[in-house]
Amino acid sequence: MLIKHYAEGKFYTIRCPEGTMVVRNPVFRASGAPAPCDGIVVPFEGREVPIPAEPAGLLPLLAESRRCGLALVGEPEADVRLHGASCPACGEGDVNWLRAGDDSEMVHCDRCGADFAMPSPALIPIPDPKRQ
Ligand SMILES: [Zn+2]
Structure with a gap:
């Protein structure tokens, strides 16, 4: 299974x-x-x-x-959010080396140790609970 x-x-x-x-x-x-x-x-x-x-x-x-x-x-x-992402410090784009935090918007590069912001997802609507 x-x-x-x-x-x-x-x-x-x-x-x-x-x-x-x-x-x-x-x-x-x-x-x-x-x-x-x-x-x-x-x-x-x-x-x-x-x-x-x-x-x-x-x-x-x-x-x-x-x-x-x-x-x-x-x-x-x-994750879609990691598609096309690459490390600004070393240029690593292989997701095996890039790790997203569970709750954070940060990505950690295992290759060089740099942390960088998750690239903005392309227009994913998020419902606003306050507007209901
Ligand atoms: Zn890196």
Whole structure:
């Protein structure tokens, strides 16, 4: 089974072992997160291993190191906001080197260590809650 997971400005495709369940909003004791979050339950070595979707970097990390039977499939796909972005300091435009903060508008360049502002998205309307 394949899942798509968003972390740090990128979508990761992760292959999960057969029998993996996606669970919405349970409280994962292992996560340490203050609020319930989505996650997956992976059958691994005769046990069911719960893996929270937060922090967002956890699943890609586990998949990259092939823990719990997880595996990364292909290259991560950049968030639309990272399409065409490149580091103003070193010119790096490969999204594997560029990391967007979860809540921030900043992008971190892993290659040279520079932080720069997320390029403005092309006209994505955002509903204004005050105008309702
Ligand atoms: Zn750079």
